[in-house]
Amino acid sequence: MGAKWMWSEAHQSAFETVKRALESELALAHYDPRLSTVLTVDASPTGLGAVLAQQQEDGSERVIAFASRALTPSERVYSQIQKEATAIIFGVKKFHQYLYGRADPFVLKTDHKPLLSIFGNKKGIPEMTANRLQRYALFLSAYNYTVQYVRSANNVADYLSRSHPQARAAADGSGAGTCAASADVEDGEINSYLHFISSNDQSSITIKEIKVETQNDPMLHSVVNFIRNGWPRKCPFFQLKPYYNCRFQLNVEDGCILRGHKVVIPLNLQGRILRELHSSHFGVVKTKAEARRRFWWPGIDADIESAVGACSACTALRPAPARAPLAPWPYPRDRGNAFIWIC
DSSP: OOOOOOOOHHHHHHHHHHHHHHHSTTTBOOOOTTSEEEEEEEEOSSEEEEEEEEEOTTSOEEEEEEEEEEOOTTGGGSOHHHHHHHHHHHHHHHTHHHHTTOSSOEEEEESOTHHHHHHOSSSOOOTTSOHHHHHHHHHHTTSOEEEEEOOGGGOTTHHHHHOOHHHHHHHHTSOOOOOHHHHHHHHHHHHHHHHHHHHHOOOSOOHHHHHHHHHHOHHHHHHHHHHHHOOOSSOSSGGGHHHHHTGGGEEEETTEEEETTEEEOOHHHHHHHHHHHTTTOOOHHHHHHHHHHHEEOTTHHHHHHHHHHTOHHHHHHSOOOOOOOOOOOOOOOSSSOOOOOOO
16 A cells, blocks of 8 residues: 556556557457357447457357547536547448348447437337437338347447547657537537527527526536436435436437427426416327426426416316206105204
8 A cells, every 4th residue: 555656668568568469360360251249349438449240150259349438528528428429420430331231130239228219120219219329219210130239348439438548648748639620519509409499489588598598407407417428227306206217318418408309498487488388278188298298397287287277377268067956855755854954
């Protein structure tokens, strides 16, 4: 304990020997289209990694190629599920010439289980999946593949996602490892859907207001942190449960939380949203249908029912229920019956 770490020539020599071994024919093999192909991917907080391998006739796996890259500044704020999905897209694009047009499906291995239901072929893309994941799923539909789960301890791409050229350059102090141009492109792609909502929504509430109130809302501030840094295995407190139950559908874009294609409205703006939704004095059903197109927050259906029921204009114009004719009770014929007179 407390000893200073020293990187000597012996360590460097051993490291170079391992690198040469990984690049030699002892580890790498030539691609054979007749063999089963396996693509293993992984994502870390700073980078992406992918390993293309093939299963040999003796049952062993031989690596064809390695690939890794750093995450752009905009990609680093992705939720963990989106980072893992980005790693899949990176690996498929990198090894496109080996994977596209295969008659036999290649195996896509990931250590993030929620992606099995999104990118798997057993059922369609969930409706409330984040927009970026829906685009990724459409891109992958051009390939013939099957998705398999692999434990993180057995993920061979884990090291590559943490050791990429920009990360090593930053560790050595030789470069910051950022790319402003690509970050601008990614930011434009991130914000495109929110800007579409803003330009087509006649509501008086702007994206800037939603962004500010999201930052000031303690609950949504915690949700943003969980989306960016990963969710716990169990819900930490009861008030977070509505967001925890749909955690795989949530993502952050330009400081606003989206559940699929719906904007999550902070508490301070929910009253204004309800007044905007009911400004045309639609009934409960039509008001809910209008809200489901654009907005979401926990208990939105009950809030809409309360707002519509409390509207004085709707109450005054609502037709009264039809009056039933008076029906007299039958006169008793026997003695000894007890009666209660109500005046």
